[in-house]
Amino acid sequence: MKKLSFLSILLSLVLLTSACAGEAAKPKQPAPKKAATTAEGMAMEGPGKYAGDRYDEAKVQQELKKWPKNLTADQVYTRLVWLLAEDYKPVIKEVKEYKPSFALSKLGNFDPNQPKSGSNDQKKTKQKNIVVLIDSSGSMAGKVDGKTKMEEAKQAVKEFAKSLEGDVRISIRAYGHKGSNQQKDKAVSCASTEELYPLSTYQEDRFVKVVDSLKPSGWTPLAAAIKAAGQDLHAAHPDDENMVYVVSDGIESCGGDPVKEAKTLHEAKVKAVVNIIGLDLDDKSQKALEEVAKAGGGEFTNVTSSEELRNRFADFLTYVGRTNEVNLWSIGNSNELYWERQRANNYILSLLGTFIQPGKFPSLIDKEYEHMNAAVQFLVEQKIIPESMGGYEGAVSKKLDKRREMLKQYQSKLYNQKMKEIDDDYARAMDLMKKIKKQEYEKAETYMP
The missing domain is CATH 3.40.50.410 (von Willebrand factor, type A domain)
Structure with missing residues (x-):
């Protein structure tokens, strides 16, 4: 009987040791990084764990069920960002790196885009x-x-x-x-x-x-x-x-x-x-x-x-x-420069959109807002957070509204900056073309009596 009791105690210790070892081996979830408070920071802090094509409502809800019930509004918001923030960086990079071509065509053997470099091109004789x-x-x-x-x-x-x-x-x-x-x-x-x-x-x-x-x-x-x-x-x-x-x-x-x-x-x-x-x-x-x-x-x-x-x-x-x-x-150059600017404007619109026109960036904002709001409603339904925190006037809901508004302001700022850059490049090319035209007219007029 004593022998049996000793074996039972030994087996219990083994099981307990194994359980402890298993818990020690399980990786600990890192604490979510505090969410950004500036518009640019918000645009650059994603992607969340379930951003873009990785979004799966069932999996998101399984994550939400594990949240403790004593979270503050700031903590809930930070966790939502960590989980569901969209990835705006590729679109921002594409906008910033995009450079329309406002190059002027050659005038004979003169290349206006490389005024200081020589050219061996022979001027094409026109009929x-x-x-x-x-x-x-x-x-x-x-x-x-x-x-x-x-x-x-x-x-x-x-x-x-x-x-x-x-x-x-x-x-x-x-x-x-x-x-x-x-x-x-x-x-x-x-x-x-x-x-x-x-x-x-x-x-x-x-x-x-x-x-x-x-x-x-x-x-x-x-x-x-x-x-x-x-x-x-x-x-x-x-x-x-x-x-x-x-x-x-x-x-x-x-x-x-x-x-x-x-x-x-x-x-x-x-x-x-x-x-x-x-x-x-x-x-x-x-x-x-x-x-x-x-x-x-x-x-x-x-x-x-x-x-x-x-x-x-x-x-x-x-x-x-x-x-x-x-x-x-x-x-010819006036027409091409005009249409190049139109193409550039349309391209930037497709990326950034406006308050009334869709684009990649605002679509991401809307998708993120929709997913985060759905998560908040689930948290309220599961009584993980109170209605006063996740309802229409709740602290978390207000944070989401503010986030969306700040992202839209960043989108608008980026749009205005890029459009100004495009317009400035266009104006420089037009000014150069007019300057060359004036110079060439003055040269031609030297032949006139």
């Missing part, structure tokens, strides 16, 4: 297409320097075409060259505009023959001629330098709207620039033709001598060719 519209109305029989305006115009055009170098195509279109400037022939003359030298490379014999055949005849259908110039350029590529030169001594006399037609041609796919060279114009005609050139994105000049006429043709080729290239560069 130049030139349509010359020659006024063949009766008034071109008037004289300048002892010769008719028509003779001076023809001579200047021939010298201009002969001086063309490189891959340049030229076209000659006459207007008002049929009928007469009498009322009886107005309908015939106003309907007369004809491409006499189709857009092609310069061939001297054929070109000279066409130009020499022109004589001052009828009325002035300028609008119809400008519209027809668009047809002459129908095969041109938008990247080509497409230019129209109008040589005229007077304004539209056939009821057309040359300002409208010049604007339409300039804004068409070929983006042609319409330039006007006036021959000894009166004030009214100068003002009218200046408006046509302005609408066509080009230049107007009035010459009073044959020398001025020839010089102006040469100057226009250099100036307008360059300014047209700079204009196209400026328009």
Whole structure:
């Protein structure tokens, strides 16, 4: 009997020792770290044990059941953060590291984004297409320097075409060259505009023959001629330098709207620039033709001598060719910079949203708030915390409301900071583009008399 009693005592000691050893081996749960009190701290303290895809309501409730019943509101809040705080850091990192590309395209061989570095890139030669519209109305029989305006115009055009170098195509279109400037022939003359030298490379014999055949005849259908110039350029590529030169001594006399037609041609796919060279114009005609050139994105000049006429043709080729290239560069970059800013704004909105528009960050705030509130209600139902602590006006509920509000304020602050950064980068790129455009215009103007 004594032997049996000794064995029982020994067995009890073994079991007790094993139990103690098991308890000692079980890892002790670390005490939750005190929750952050600043908005940025709250945004950076997650993720909780059951954040994001790890959230499992049943498992969360099993954890909650183990909580002691004598916790303060601060302790409950800290434990909720430790358990359920969402992970905002990846979104914050993505926002802060995002950098839209507000780079400007190259202008010839000049890279605006690397102004101090050299470039071995060869400037791509663009196709130049030139349509010359020659006024063949009766008034071109008037004289300048002892010769008719028509003779001076023809001579200047021939010298201009002969001086063309490189891959340049030229076209000659006459207007008002049929009928007469009498009322009886107005309908015939106003309907007369004809491409006499189709857009092609310069061939001297054929070109000279066409130009020499022109004589001052009828009325002035300028609008119809400008519209027809668009047809002459129908095969041109938008990247080509497409230019129209109008040589005229007077304004539209056939009821057309040359300002409208010049604007339409300039804004068409070929983006042609319409330039006007006036021959000894009166004030009214100068003002009218200046408006046509302005609408066509080009230049107007009035010459009073044959020398001025020839010089102006040469100057226009250099100036307008360059300014047209700079204009196209400026328009292209303005559009791309605008859309890049739109893309950047939309991307940041998808991450941060606003108070009225969803995004990743506010979605995390709402999810976290929903999970924490559900946990508080469970704690109240299980009588782990009192209703006075977890109810609508309870201390814990107020802490959750304050947390959500502070996270939203942080979201708004981050949004405003990033949008300002984007707008500042956009403004710098636009300012650089305008500065370069101004400089290039000033360079081009050095070729002008």
